Amino acid sequence: MPLRLVKRLARDWFLLGMLCAVVLAVLFPEFGASGGPMHADVVADVGIFAVFLLHGLGLPAAQLRAGVVTWRVHVVVQTFTFVVFPLLWWLGDAAVGRWLPSDVSLGLLYLCAVPSTISSSVAMTGAARGNVPAAIFNASLSSLLGIVLTPLIIGLFASATGQSLSMGEAVLKLATLLLLPLALGQLLRPLVGAWFARYRPYTNAFDRAMILLLVYASFCDSIASGAFSKYGAQVLGLAFLGAVLLLAIVLALTTRVARGLGFSKEDEIAVVFCGSKKTLASGVPMARLLFGANPALGLIVLPLMFYHQAQLLVCSLLAERYARRPAPPPGA
Known part of the structure; x- marks a missing residue:
């Protein structure tokens, strides 16, 4: 198993890109920091708009309609994404929050508040021979709900970390730079969908490159402000441990709930992969909009970055295990 994990890491240029973005931020923080020569604020806004325009173009409306019928799956997945995850953070914060740096705690809260990811959830559900239409519907619905629910969850719980969030300003930013390009992409889909x-x-590739640019800019601000030197290597370990522990708990819970409710194996797979995933592709741009003025932005997105890689590695192994189950007999 360790060898397979190493091979996956070697094939994932996006992981290497994130490492390079962080290294560049360490070496040249002034260039990408707010007010620096890169003009990160303007570049970030343009990049976020472009990323979500592409997401809108890629949302398959026909397949979304096909997935509506499995409503019980949708209820379970969205409950995990926007209710169970924040409650797990709340329980964890009550237990150990006093010993965590406030920025790491806020980062773990943000990880729990972001929507599910679309591409990897659907791809892994398909690889595992699960309910792909349900996965497409849930992952896409999660992205749309996240535009409203993510800042709402952050605003509800953020006071526990000593932080605050202006709800009106946050929703306005998300509507302008996330919802507007998503809607525009859907409108343009009949015209340019084939292209x-x-x-x-x-x-x-462009989408991922823009995410790397946002990661670089986020870490530039944190490094230039001294946020990382304030905590040292301890912050990396805490963020990694929190992300991995959260993933293990949610994978166990989604599996138990799906089986307890008597879901078919195909629906169970959709619940496990969609209910446990968190999006880095949407999460980093949303963090830039919600916390752009926060000098610890790099610390806030750090748990999400760790979670992203952990979920890809672990869930790809789970997909292989699901895929090895015997195929149903013809006509079953």
């Missing part, structure tokens, strides 16, 4: 599908590998 978009033809060049999907290139648009995906």
